Amino acid sequence: MGLLFVLSFSAAIFFLGMHRGYCADIAGGKESVPHLRPYMAALFRGNSFQCGGTLIRSNWVLTAAHCELKRGDEVVLGAHSLSNPREKGKQTFRIIQAFPHRNYNQETIANDIMLLKLNKSATINQYVKTVRLPRTHKDVKARTQCLVAGWGATLQAKMSNTLRETHVTILARGICTRHYNRGMVTTNNLCAAITKQRKGTCPGDSGGPLICRGIQRGITSFGPEGKCAVPGTADVYTRLTKGYLLWINNIIRE
Numbered sequence: 001m002g003l004l005f006v007l008s009f010s011a012a013i014f015f016l017g018m019h020r021g022y023c024a025d026i027a028g029g030k031e032s033v034p035h036l037r038p039y040m041a042a043l044f045r046g047n048s049f050q051c052g053g054t055l056i057r058s059n060w061v062l063t064a065a066h067c068e069l070k071r072g073d074e075v076v077l078g079a080h081s082l083s084n085p086r087e088k089g090k091q092t093f094r095i096i097q098a099f100p101h102r103n104y105n106q107e108t109i110a111n112d113i114m115l116l117k118l119n120k121s122a123t124i125n126q127y128v129k130t131v132r133l134p135r136t137h138k139d140v141k142a143r144t145q146c147l148v149a150g151w152g153a154t155l156q157a158k159m160s161n162t163l164r165e166t167h168v169t170i171l172a173r174g175i176c177t178r179h180y181n182r183g184m185v186t187t188n189n190l191c192a193a194i195t196k197q198r199k200g201t202c203p204g205d206s207g208g209p210l211i212c213r214g215i216q217r218g219i220t221s222f223g224p225e226g227k228c229a230v231p232g233t234a235d236v237y238t239r240l241t242k243g244y245l246l247w248i249n250n251i252i253r254e
Contacts, residue, residue, distance in 0.1 A: 029148075029166030034080040035089060037149050039131035039216075040163060042082055043067060043116075043207065044074040049082060052150045052208030054131040054216055058121035059093075060252055062131075063207030064219050064238065065100040065114040073098075075118060078127035082151055083161040089127025093118040099251050101244075108184060112221045112238045114207075115251050132215045137242040140190055142172040146212040148192070148220065150205035168192035168235070170212070176234045179224065188241055190218045191234040201235050202228030210237045 041053035041061045045068075053063035053075070061075055071094075076082075078089035096119045101111040122128050140146070149165040169192060176191030177184075185191060190210060201208070201220050210218030218237030238244070 029164045032080070032149060032163040032165045034163075035078070035127050037163065037165070038078065038127055038129040039209070040077075040079070040149060042076040042079050042151060043069055044076065045069060046073075049151060049204070051204075051206045052220070053116065054209045055122060055128065056130055056133060056248070057252060058124060058130070059118040061116040061118065062216075062219065062248070063114050063116060064112045064221055065104040066106065066109070066112055066221070067114065067207045069095060069114070069116060070098050071095055075116065077122050078125075079163070081162050089125070091122055091128055093120060093122070095119070101247065109222055109236075110186070110188070113219055113244055113247075115248060131209060131211075133245065133248075134215055134217060134240050137245075139187070140170050140212055140217050140239070142170050144170040144212055146170060146192065146210050146217065148201055148205065148208060148210055150201065150208045150220070168210075171234050176236070179234050180236070185236060188239055188244075189221070190237045190239045192237070194231055194233050194235065216240065 039054045041055055042049060043051045043053050043063060050069060051063055051067035053061045055077055056062045063069070073095045075093045075095060077091045079087060081087055095116045097117040099115040101113045103111045105111065124130070145167050147165055147167055149163060151161065151163055171191040171193040173185060173191060201223060205220045208220045209216045210220065218239050221236050221238050223235040224233040
């Protein structure tokens with residue numbers, strides 16, 4: 001089953017992952033300064049880029065459950081360009097075990113979170129670092145400015161293999177729920193408004209981080225059906241709640 005699913009809801013959505021070898025990147029963004037986001041992970045299934053993710057421990061990566069990665073798939077850390085195999089700082093790993101959340105629901109997209117255990121520990125250096133996870137369980141307030149990052153093509157469909165990023169604004173959950181069917185957006189989610197500047201995430205950005213004030217507060221999950229970064233709509237992220245943080249710690253300790 002592919003990663004781009006159009007669901008039969010009145011307000012249909014699509015996962016922000018790969019489909020038939022095509023991906024799109026951060027909409028309305030700019031190229032990141034090389035290695036400024038050393039926590040970013042590029043996830044591959046076979047030879048195809050699949051999703052983004054973040055390094056949370058030296059041998060653990062956090063991503064979205066709908067990315068459907070499995071044992072043997074590849075994880076690249078320390079990358080800026082995906083097309084340059086000789087890029088300084090790159091480290092390559094294999095997944096030895098994938099842990100999608102036990103209550104992940106493909107239809108409602110609930111609990112869209114997954115942990116990947118790597119075959120060895122990463123070398124932590126200037127190119128590869130772990131991301132900061134929340135120490136507070138408070139919600140992210142509406143109008144908070146956050147950062148999203150990912151690899152792929154631009155809004156003009158010009159392919160880019162370099163990491164790109166943009167800033168987005170958190171949208172009140174009550175407003176966000178108007179864009180999706182009942183129950184799709186819950187307190188386990190965060191939303192970011194897509195304005196006329198068309199800044200947001202697109203297919204290919206799934207699993208990447210929502211960084212607010214230097215801390216990962218969410219995981220890129222899904223957006224509106226059709227074209228990405230449609231003004232007047234919202235992108236949805238899995239919020240790193242107290243429950244999810246406990247789940248992460250329990251899996252890692254096993």
